[in-house]
Amino acid sequence: MSARIEARNVSKRFGGVVALDDLSLDVAPGEVFGLIGPNGAGKTTFIRILTGFWLASEGDVRLDGVSVTRDRFRVQARLGYACEQPKLYADHSVDAFLRFVGGLRGLHGAGLRGAIGRSIERMGLEPVRGRRIGVLSKGFRQRVALAQALLHDPPLLVVDEPTVGLDPAQQIELRRILSGLRGTHTVLLCTHQLHEAEAICDRVALLDRGRLAAIATAEEIRAGAGLEALFLARVGRSAQAEPAT
Amino acid sequence: MIGRVLALARKELRQLFASPIAYVVGTAYVALTGIYFFQHLVSYNQLLFVYQSEGLGGGGFDQGTVPSHINVLNEVFVPAADDFGLFLLVVLPLVTMRVFAEERASGTDELLLTSGLRPFEVALAKHAVTYLFVVLLLAASAIYPAVVVSRAALGFEHLIALYVGQLCYGCAIASIGLACSSFTSSQIVAAVLGYSIPFVLLDFAWLSNAVSEPVARALGEIALLGHYGSFPRGVIELREVLYFASIAFLGWLASLTALELGRAR
DSSP, X not given: OOOOEEEEEEEEEETTEEEEEEEEEEEOTTOEEXXXXXXXXXXXXXXXXXXXXXXXXXXXXXXXXXXTTTXXXXXXXXXXXXXXXXXXXXXXXXXXHHHHHHHHTTOOHHHXXXXXXXXXXXXXXXGXXXXXXXXXXXXXXXXXXXXXXXXXXXXXXXXXXXXXXOOHHHHHHHHHHHHHTBTTBEEEEEESOHHHHHHHOSEEEEEEXXXXXXXXXXXXXXXXXXXXXXXXXXXXXXXXXXXXX | OHHHHHHHHHHHHHHHHHSHHHHHHHHHHHHHHHHHHXXXXXXXXXXXXXXXXXXXXXXXXXXXXXXTTOSHIIIIIHHHHHXXXXXXXXXXXXXXXXXXXXXXXXXHXXXXXXXXXXXXXXXXXXXXXXXXXXXXXHXXXXXXXXXXXXXXXXXXXXXXXXXXXXXXXXXXXHHXXXXXXHTOSOHHHXXXXXXXXXXHHHOOGGGTTTSOHHHHHHHHXXXXXXXXXXXXXXXXXXXXXXXXXXXXXXXXXXXXXXXXXXXXX
């Protein structure tokens, strides 16, 4: 159960600022796909358009053929989203928060209890399921964000900067979890960590100033000089050439 | 749809009662309404005493010595209803200011609006929970008026009319506050707007000398106070209920528009 993403000529402008410029890309079902790029490259903008949070100025993104512009709620039903710096309700316990999200996702009764149990087990949240989210460590909060995103077992998981602020052990654990979804779920991973994208992604798209600068498979990256070299070759020089502000 | 709205409404209730603001506002409102209601009752008793004293020579206090306009309705319920309305206007923006603005500021609106919730469901759940809070607030403050109504054999229709009016008025004020909260991520801005707009809408009498008569009449038609007066007298008029329902609906529509505009930013 995985999903195909097709983005066609997607642009997003905020007044005179172009955040995303004519971006087209495809993500195959079951793929772990990485979006990398410097700050302001348009990664989060693309994710917010894909999830239906923002409207594209031009172009469209389709999930299994369903247009996010025309029917964002059908698209949202097929995706789970863990955004950057988990946006959670600190006053809820983990259990109550997952019950709340399950309710939003149309789960109830035994189905909801089962989904919460599976999500908690998958993310290793059992020791903290009764604790308030506000007192949890960053790593556990990140896991709660992933648990809510996977609660309704969506074909597509969209994750924005999942390992920011985590200690190395937590980073390894999260990467293991995301890698484990390969084949059964499509994963769109937005990250600043080049080694992370290199380690777990089947393909990586490099965005720069809202444009698609490069796209490479894991094999191509490994056969070449690595993602860092690709980044420096396509983005690094232009980034360095930017005037200091 | 119902399941999603209920899930969000439960979350809103949990958040409302997890914070001290609901208890502080509730206590302040019940205390203020209790004190002022009691004060009007004392004043009414003093009036009765005055009339009783004047009539002592003629046989003491009886129906004949107290003018008909001096009654518990005119001397207690009508002025108390004005005070209650003012107190609602003072306390409700403190509750409504955080409802949408906090979600925006903390970024949890992104979680809500990407999890399949329709914007109208978000607006519906948040408005409904705030109206429920208004109901609870009014119910807690109804004890003294209920005792007086039963002791004065006034008829419970007066109490019901008074509280239907309060409910209509409170929901309209809350709706304006919620609309203000939905356009900003700052709770301070939401509170300032939530106070300013109802105060401006309260009464346009101060403008009557500066504008032409038809304009003054039109402004009088949309002023909140002009539609509130019949309820404490025990009269529930459909057009007044519709007036307040329209304001509540417009507030909900404004919240919905704010959510949709956020998407097209």
